[in-house]
Amino acid sequence: MTANTPEPSTTPTPDPSVVETVRGVVDDLFPALQADLVSLVRIPSIAMAAYDQAHVEASAHAVADLLRGAGLPEVQILRSTRPDGAPGAPAVVARRPAPAGAPTVLLYAHHDVQPVGEGWDTDPFEPVQVGDRLFGRGAADDKAGVVAHLGALRALAAADLLPEVGVTVFVEGEEEDGSPSFRAFLEEHRALLAADVIVVADSANWKVGVPALTTSLRGLVDGFVEVRVLEHAVHSGMFGGPVLDALTLLSRLIATLHDDAGNVAVPGLVHAPEPSVEYDEAAYRAESSVLDGVTLAGTGSLAGRIWTKPALSVIGIDATPVAQASNTLTPSARAKLSLRLAPGQDPAAAAAALEAHLLAGAPFGAQVTWTTKETGKPFLAPADTPAMRAARAAFAASWGTDPVDTGIGGSIPFIADLLDVFPQAAILVTGVEDPDSRAHGANESVHLGELRKVIVAEALLLTQVAAAL
Ligand SMILES: [Zn+2]
Numbered sequence: 036m037t038a039n040t041p042e043p044s045t046t047p048t049p050d051p052s053v054v055e056t057v058r059g060v061v062d063d064l065f066p067a068l069q070a071d072l073v074s075l076v077r078i079p080s081i082a083m084a085a086y087d088q089a090h091v092e093a094s095a096h097a098v099a100d101l102l103r104g105a106g107l108p109e110v111q112i113l114r115s116t117r118p119d120g121a122p123g124a125p126a127v128v129a130r131r132p133a134p135a136g137a138p139t140v141l142l143y144a145h146h147d148v149q150p151v152g153e154g155w156d157t158d159p160f161e162p163v164q165v166g167d168r169l170f171g172r173g174a175a176d177d178k179a180g181v182v183a184h185l186g187a188l189r190a191l192a193a194a195d196l197l198p199e200v201g202v203t204v205f206v207e208g209e210e211e212d213g214s215p216s217f218r219a220f221l222e223e224h225r226a227l228l229a230a231d232v233i234v235v236a237d238s239a240n241w242k243v244g245v246p247a248l249t250t251s252l253r254g255l256v257d258g259f260v261e262v263r264v265l266e267h268a269v270h271s272g273m274f275g276g277p278v279l280d281a282l283t284l285l286s287r288l289i290a291t292l293h294d295d296a297g298n299v300a301v302p303g304l305v306h307a308p309e310p311s312v313e314y315d316e317a318a319y320r321a322e323s324s325v326l327d328g329v330t331l332a333g334t335g336s337l338a339g340r341i342w343t344k345p346a347l348s349v350i351g352i353d354a355t356p357v358a359q360a361s362n363t364l365t366p367s368a369r370a371k372l373s374l375r376l377a378p379g380q381d382p383a384a385a386a387a388a389l390e391a392h393l394l395a396g397a398p399f400g401a402q403v404t405w406t407t408k409e410t411g412k413p414f415l416a417p418a419d420t421p422a423m424r425a426a427r428a429a430f431a432a433s434w435g436t437d438p439v440d441t442g443i444g445g446s447i448p449f450i451a452d453l454l455d456v457f458p459q460a461a462i463l464v465t466g467v468e469d470p471d472s473r474a475h476g477a478n479e480s481v482h483l484g485e486l487r488k489v490i491v492a493e494a495l496l497l498t499q500v501a502a503a504l
Contacts, residue, residue: 046424047502049432049495053196057494058433060194061186065487068186069169071101072481075146075178076162076171082124082147082212091208094146095125098181098206102129105188107204114208115220123216124208128227133201138504140497141203141230141460142187143453144180144237145210148173154477168471168480175481176474179467179489180236181206186490187497196494200501203230207449210237214449221456230460232422232500233453234493238466239474241312241439243482246430246492248423249464251307251342251442252450254376254413256386257350260393262288263402265366274364279399281368282354287398289370292347297332299345303388305380307343307415312439314338322470342442345385346375371408375444378415386410412451414464416440422461425503426496433492461504465489 079086080094095112103110107129115123124147133139151172157163162171184204191197205228209215221228241247262285264278271280279287294300314337325331333340340346351371355361376385390405397403416423430438453462467489473479 046421046428047499048428049499053498054432054491054495056194057190057196058491060190061487061490061494064186064189064193065483068182068189068490069483071185072169072174072178072182072486073162073171075181076169076174077160079160080147080173080208081150082209083150084212086150088124091124091147095127095206095208098127098146099129101181101185102127102204102206105129105185106192107131107188107202113220113224115216115223117215117219119215123220124212126208126220127204127206128224129204130227131202134199137199137201138231138501139201139203139229140500141205141228141233142184142493143205143207143233143235144184145177145207146181147208147211148176148178149211149475152477156478159479164483167482167484169483170478170480172479175468175472175479177210177237179481179486183236183467183486183489183493187493190490190494191497196498198498198501200497201230202497203228210449214452217449218452218456221452225456228457230457231504233457233460233462234496235447235450235453235462235464236466236489236493237447238443238464239441239468239470239472240466240485241441243469243471243485244434245436246434246438246488247441248416248426248430248438249443249466250416250440251310251378252414252446252464253342253346253378253442253444254380254382254385255373255409255411255446256376256382256389256407257371257373257409258386258405258407259369259371260285260288261367261369261404261406262397263367263404264399265364268363268366271362271364278364280365281401282365284398284401285352285368285370288393288396288403289349291392291396292372293332296334298334299347299374301345301347301389301392303391304345304385305377306345307377307379309336310338310342310440310442312338312441314341318470338442341444343377345377345380346444348373376413378413378442380413382410382412411446411448414447414450414454416462416464420461421503422463422500425499426463426465429492429495429499432495433488465493
């Protein structure tokens with residue numbers, strides 16, 4: 036007995052003999068699963084239209100074949116329409132409908148990948164295993180997510196442990212392009228995709244050996260601020276002095292966006308509570324490549340500054356290039372700002388707060404305008420749900436370590452769409468990545484030992500979920 040005796044929980048914990056059985060079966064099946072992951076990574080299914088979309092079609096067919104082979108009786112390749120009228124990328128929907136009265140679990144991943152970029156040590160589409168890690172574009176993000184779902188279903192079938200729940204596997208093909216037809220897809224196939232629990236396998240664990248549930252994601256507002264001071268450019272010698280040029284005025288306005296400590300100084304923005312885990316400063320410095328001698332900005336815990344507070348960056352400026360500079364006063368200047376939103380922040384309210392701050396701060400009475408471009412809602416999981424407790428129990432059984440709650444400083448825009456279309460569903464944001472996975476970067480990799488644990492955990496969760504709800 037410890038001093039803090041936990042309250043009796045109604046959450047079913049996986050039976051140790053079931054854990055052992057599932058672990059053994061996953062060990063036996065793992066070489067074949069790894070080979071399937073290698074085959075998927077070999078397909079260069081880059082999401083963006085500038086790349087050959089035949090590969091995205093091929094990867095959808097490969098995923099469909101794998102899910103059919105995992106015993107799901109209904110497998111379809113479906114697509115919807117993007118807002119611009121173009122056809123959406125192929126998504127795979129594979130189902131075993133729920134027995135009467137039983138819940139349904141939706142397992143999400145995506146089969147498209149990021150472009151390659153520079154700096155790879157190996158061919159990104161010819162996977163290579165080095166030690167415990169498999170390197171290749173999509174090896175982690177998110178073809179490992181596809182294989183996690185596949186592995187859990189194969190393991191349950193092989194162990195004769197198939198639970199009395201409906202299972203729908205939904206593997207999207209345009210996530211890395213911003214999921215343009217996702218919302219339309221959800222609405223068109225609402226009945227097909229309806230679920231009580233949604234497991235999103237597209238995020239990261241805390242580190243190798245420590246699992247995590249992602250319980251918060253920041254939202255986004257971006258747009259343009261424009262400062263206008265003259266009708267047209269004029270000679271900086273004849274007129275300079277009484278009027279400051281637009282770039283100077285824009286710089287002064289931008290300088291009001293943070294306080295002296297580097298905290299966002301826009302009034303009225305939401306700050307969510309501090310996270311329960313601490314982000315290691317040395318790891319942050321190494322992963323972000325911040326230069327020696329640079330002091331970190333902002334106050335409060337490092338994890339809070341990345342996950343639960345707003346952050347504001349200038350991501351572009353329209354100005355005369357230096358090579359074309361002449362001795363004139365610039366009449367107008369424009370910057371693009373990117374504001375990351377704390378969990379709980381309404382994007383429209385954040386955009387209004389930013390606009391009010393910029394207009395109120397117009398330096399020397401210059402004309403200032405703000406134009407909002409993109410917005411994305413943040414995500415904040417409920418503190419505790421039966422599905423989260425079941426997931427934590429399954430993670431703890433697989434890793435032998437309790438999972439931690441983590442946030443993500445960025446956004447996963449489709450999570451907001453899932454919440455909007457299926458407000459009753461419990462959403463579990465999980466994943467296979469770890470801090471060394473370098474998703475979207477060069478030398479992306481998955482830790483194969485962690486992938487094995489994810490598969491065991493997901494299989495255990497599926498055996499427990501009906502009893503937990
Ligand atoms: Zn992803």
